[in-house]
Amino acid sequence: MSKPLSFYRSYFLSKTMSFLRRRNGTDSSKTRVADPNIKKDGADDDDDKKKDQYKIPQRRNYGSKKWSCWDNCCWFIGFICSIWWFCLFLYNTMPDSIPQFVTMAITGPLPDPPGVKLRKEGLTANHPVVLVPGVVTGGLELWEGRHCAEGLLGKRLWGGSFGEFYKRPLCWLEHISLDNDTGFDPPGIRVRPVTGLVAADYFATGYFVWAVVIANLAHIGYEEKSLYMAAYDWRLSFQNTEIRDQSLTRIKSNIELLVATHGGKKVVVLPHSMGVQYFLHFMKWVETPAPRGGGGGPDWCAKHIKAIMNIGAPFLGSPKSIALHFSIEVRDIAALRAQAPGLLDKDVLGLQTFKHLMRMFRTWDATFSMIPKGGETIWGGLDWSPETETHVAKGNKLTNSSNCDIWLEYHEMGNRAIKAVADHKVYTAGSILDLLHYVAPKLMARGASHFSYGIADDLDDPKLPNAPDMEIYSLYGVGLPTERGYIYKVAPPSDCSIPFQIDTSVDGDSEDSCLKGGVFSGDGDETVPIISAGFMCAKGWRGKTRFNPSGIRTYNREYKHAPPANLLEGRGTQSGSHVDLLGNFALIEDLLRVAAGATGEDIGGDRVYSDIFKWSERINIKL
Structure with missing residues (x-):
């Protein structure tokens, strides 16, 4: 055992001494270079010259190399990504109070959302609520497709990120289009509406549709069992949604379930845009005897619907x-x-x-x-x-x-x-x-x-249902x-x-x-003119008319457009635009009050900024 140990000891000492000699040699060379009175050996001079010749050209070439356009682009992208991730890191790590403090310092105190405000007043969920989305705002997903759509089963073709549109646009167009002869899906393709509240809460990432309304309803106590999104395939003709998907039957069944599970309380229906036309069709269908209609009878609407609050309604088209x-x-x-x-x-x-x-x-x-009609x-x-x-x-x-x-x-x-x-x-x-x-x-x-x-001659087709206790509102933006x-x-x-x-x-x-x-x-909301949104509730259905034989009460509520006060306000809390109206605080407050049990008179009746009543009188139509 002693011999191997002595061997390792001597080996270690020799390596240590050689290392020290190299260190001393290096230090002495540095000392000689620093002292001008001490001359270098010839060998050292040659080595230093060789080193200088080797190093200097490299530095010059490196320093003279210019950045290409690709280098600049990569640097810029990296810089932006770094800033983005740094800001995201700060946002996720800092306390919630800091962003709120910065926002308040810039904009001043923000008003409470309508749901928070009304909850403080003591309002709570009362009547169940049915949401009816309009054209293009409801999601559609793929259940069967061509070979080019492989891997997309169950994924959204319409709504969300629209990623497939960018990846394979012609394939996407083929699947989102309907058959020109039948009006249904082409053979070998099945595209169906997304169901649930997520069907139309957001149209695309970050672009809300019903999300703000749903969030404020939740503030006063609503949840999924008291809310129903009446999703349907907005591409199909209204009757074809029933033939293919039984969408009208599903709406009827869900409304009956909501009324039954809420102690007989009638529903408040919130249709938006083309959803207004769709729900008008539903009310005629549900009264029509089976098998052509829903077989609910002439008093179905009176038993199940408290109010219809039409938002951005194109009653007379666009x-x-x-x-x-x-x-x-x-x-x-x-x-x-x-x-x-x-x-x-x-x-x-x-x-x-x-x-x-x-x-x-x-x-x-x-x-x-x-x-236009x-x-x-x-x-x-x-x-x-x-x-x-x-x-x-x-x-x-x-x-x-x-x-x-x-x-x-x-x-x-x-x-x-x-x-x-x-x-x-x-x-x-x-x-x-x-x-x-x-x-x-x-x-x-x-x-x-x-x-x-x-203009209809057969009044059995366009007239409102026999529901004298029901209320119909037309809520629309003006000033655009x-x-x-x-x-x-x-x-x-x-x-x-x-x-x-x-x-x-x-x-x-x-x-x-x-x-x-x-x-x-x-004047209007950028999509629907005032005359289309307002005439029916201002004159066509006002009082007992041939289009409203039971005298359902109607109200016009206008929301004057005001642009966002600052960037932090997003799309605006006072917007009168066709879709952004669903984020208008005044409109949401009206919706919540009626859902909580208020009537049209309780919220102030008509509120108009335009001359809709004056314009309606100029339209000469037999009522």
Whole structure:
């Protein structure tokens, strides 16, 4: 044992001494370099020169190298990500009181949400609540698809992050479109509505629809057993939702269950946008004898519904629907098209955007419910409108001809047909349906089997149910320019997909003109004009009329638009915009008070800022 130990000891000492010698040599060399009176050995001089020659060029090359564009981009992305993660780290680690303190320092004390405010007043959940979402706001998920949609079973195609739209747009369009002949899913595809409150709480990540209303209902005691989201496939015609999914039957059953489990208390229904039209259809269906209807009898609504609080209601349609069916344009899209001409029309990266969007949109039969109803009696003509009494301006159609056959619906229109449309010059609410029948006969034939657009002669179809104790509210935003009419031109020959475009070069004669960028505007919520949202509750159903034989009480409640006071307010707590209205504190307070048991008179009856009652009197209709 002693021999190995001595061996290791001597080995360790030798290594230690050699290390010390190297250290001493290094120190002495440093000392010699520092002292100018001591000369280096020749070998050391040669070594130092070699080292200098080796090191200096490397440093020069490295210092003279410039950053490429790729380096700058990577550095910028890394910098932004680092800042983002650092801020996220601070946000998650700091106490909750600090962000609130900063917010209050910038904006001042924030008002309590309506639910918190009313809970302090002692209001609690009372009547069960039914939410009816509108067009495009409800989620849709895939249950069967083509080979290109492999791996998407049970995932959202509509709503959420829209990730599949970016990954495989043509496959997504194929699955989200309906069959042009049947109005149902194409063979081999099954897309169904998402169910539950999550169906329409958010449209996309961070973009609320019903989430704010649901949160405030929860503040006064509501929960999922007292709330019901009446989700349906908003692409299908209303009756087809029953044929395919039994959606109307599900609504009937869930309302009956809510009433039964809440001690006989009737429901308060909150439909939004096209959901208003859908629920009107439901009330007619539920009274109709089976098998054609729900078989609930003529008193079903009186037994089960306390109030219907229609939000952003397009009772008489929306002119936007005409523009979308005709050219897949509205004001904002037309402005974008003018700023980037050709970008959306041409075959960019293999995608003819407008062509595919029109093909998809024209398969959604439910959108026919938004076409303006009542003709010139309601909407006016060339020489008058209910809002102005006099005519605003005359629109001229530009008639430059095109040199190619045009795809418009699922057939081709030749040059002569396009010129005939342009030569007519002006289309009003009374003739616009004839135009759609001319340019899209298959589309309109399918729509005519489900919807009508005139003033009814058969009152058994449009009249309200026999429910004298029920209340109907029309809650809508005002103070925003809302599309009312359009000036079109024939597209240049190079843009052969859709032959008609909004002429954004046309403006009115003055700054105050209602004609700007080829679009006539009136007052409303940016989507539904006041006359459509307000007329029925202001006059058509007010008192006992032929459309309201039982005298259901009606109320108009308007919400004047005010933009967000600061960025921290998000989309605004006083917004009158069509969707943002669902975050309006005043509207939510009205909803909560009625759900808690208040009547229309308890919350103040009518509240209007526009001249809706004056405009309604100008409409000459037999009541």
